[in-house]
Amino acid sequence: MSDDTRAPMVRYVNEDKSNIRTTLPESYPARIFAIIQDLDYPFEYTMFVPYNTDKMYINLNAGDFFDYATADCESINEEDMELFEATARELEQLEQEGLLEEEKDYPTLYLDQLFMCRKRKRRPLAARLTSEGYIPKKLVYLFEAVDNEV
Numbered sequence: 001m002s003d004d005t006r007a008p009m010v011r012y013v014n015e016d017k018s019n020i021r022t023t024l025p026e027s028y029p030a031r032i033f034a035i036i037q038d039l040d041y042p043f044e045y046t047m048f049v050p051y052n053t054d055k056m057y058i059n060l061n062a063g064d065f066f067d068y069a070t071a072d073c074e075s076i077n078e079e080d081m082e083l084f085e086a087t088a089r090e091l092e093q094l095e096q097e098g099l100l101e102e103e104k105d106y107p108t109l110y111l112d113q114l115f116m117c118r119k120r121k122r123r124p125l126a127a128r129l130t131s132e133g134y135i136p137k138k139l140v141y142l143f144e145a146v147d148n149e150v
Contacts, residue, residue, distance in 0.1 A: 065124050
């Protein structure tokens with residue numbers, strides 16, 4: 001997409017100042033793309049459709065996030081939609097409450113990373129849980145709690 005066709009960033013799409021539309025499409029992957037579009041979310045993902053199938057795969061970049069020197073990814077499958085949407089809505093709620101407002105940051109920008117941790121039931125590298133590691137201090141508790149989730 002060229003810069004001249006890129007839509008301006010819009011933080012709120014609903015009257016209640018939430019980012020994610022109240023009613024999401026029923027089909028996967030339309031639900032994923034609705035959340036991505038509503039959050040105006042710039043995370044790194046790849047999408048591919050294997051030849052002669054009706055499957056589609058969306059992979060999030062997990063390189064150097066869980067282990068050093070890796071070219072890793074985590075897929076969002078149809079079975080993952082409940083977890084993906086719940087994680088998005090939780091981060092959106094924190095954003096509405098003003099978390100990270102002082103830092104001029106948005107909790108929803110960490111959706112891909114928190115989703116991957118929750119799906120794998122694994123914390124990221126310890127170095128990622130520092131301000132230099134890109135996870136804001138006020139969100140670290142969410143990543144540290146991953147081990148304790150059932």
